[in-house]
Amino acid sequence: MSHLAELGRRITRLAGDDLRPAWFGDVLVFTAAHVTEPMSSVTEPMLVLVVQGAKRSALGDRVFEHHPGQAAVFTVDLPLISQIIDASPRKPFLTLGLRLRPATIAQLLVDGGPVPAGPHDGSGMAISDADDQLLDSLVRLLRLFDDPRDLKVLGAGVRREIHWRLLNGPHAALMRQAGLADSRLALVARAIEWVRARYDRVIHIEELASDIGTSTSSLNRHFRAVTAMSPLQYQKQIRLQKARIELIAAPHDVAAIGHAVGYDSSSQFSREYRRMFGAPPGQDALRLQSAVIVRE
Numbered sequence: 001m002s003h004l005a006e007l008g009r010r011i012t013r014l015a016g017d018d019l020r021p022a023w024f025g026d027v028l029v030f031t032a033a034h035v036t037e038p039m040s041s042v043t044e045p046m047l048v049l050v051v052q053g054a055k056r057s058a059l060g061d062r063v064f065e066h067h068p069g070q071a072a073v074f075t076v077d078l079p080l081i082s083q084i085i086d087a088s089p090r091k092p093f094l095t096l097g098l099r100l101r102p103a104t105i106a107q108l109l110v111d112g113g114p115v116p117a118g119p120h121d122g123s124g125m126a127i128s129d130a131d132d133q134l135l136d137s138l139v140r141l142l143r144l145f146d147d148p149r150d151l152k153v154l155g156a157g158v159r160r161e162i163h164w165r166l167l168n169g170p171h172a173a174l175m176r177q178a179g180l181a182d183s184r185l186a187l188v189a190r191a192i193e194w195v196r197a198r199y200d201r202v203i204h205i206e207e208l209a210s211d212i213g214t215s216t217s218s219l220n221r222h223f224r225a226v227t228a229m230s231p232l233q234y235q236k237q238i239r240l241q242k243a244r245i246e247l248i249a250a251p252h253d254v255a256a257i258g259h260a261v262g263y264d265s266s267s268q269f270s271r272e273y274r275r276m277f278g279a280p281p282g283q284d285a286l287r288l289q290s291a292v293i294v295r296e
Helices: 003-015 102-112 132-146 148-167 172-179 184-197 205-212 216-227 231-249 254-260 266-277 281-295
Strands: 022-024 027-032 039-042 046-052 054-059 062-066 070-074 079-086 093-099 125-129
Touching (some): 003 022, 003 027, 003 046, 003 093, 054 093, 079 231, 093 132, 102 172, 148 172, 172 184, 184 205, 184 216, 184 231, 205 216, 205 231, 216 231, 231 266, 254 266, 254 281, 266 281
Antiparallel strands (some): 039 079, 046 070, 046 093, 054 062, 070 125
């Protein structure tokens, strides 16, 4: 049995009949039997492997597709708009995720010595084909779920190995940056945490730059390079994503939800929401509700 075939079988068994992502500690499994509407999410530092089907995501104005056997590495919290574009009841979309730990990367940099990697000047995410060593370690991680004692004793070691494989793979430079406390990624991660804690308030870039210990020009340059957007654009995406989640449950409460996420003007909220999601808030929420009802 190939690595992907075994991963697919084990993901299906772990996920069961739950249509939502299922977490088992640091491990995520997810299955979907239908294509989906574009949905908003904020990634955390993670490795995500597509095992079957395909997904399309947008980060700012950058669009990428994620196909079977490809591993995506996210090293900071990034607001994505994603949709599953290849899935059916006979051949569902299957994916596996693992939280990445900067502390583990930092320790590996100490234990393993210098990693042969050049500087990373790109975004906080990257995607490439997973090699056999990475796939093998992911298979062995899922096998441990067959015996809770094996998982308890051996799981940490296999998760550490997966970090090591990534640190020595195509995204070595990105992974190395994620493990360095004084790196550009670490600076942007602190800025992201600051913005997310104040997503519903008026923020000033000068205050943000001062709080994280950098200049406004350096902050803007590094933030845009890592996230494909400015801090204010990032805040807007977080606001609108949170509003969209609330609106699915209460599609007729547009003004109140807009105000709750930081908009004083209902018209501005509706205008920016429509620009991001392609429809006014109430209409978009009702459409998403209908899509969920049809799939169920």
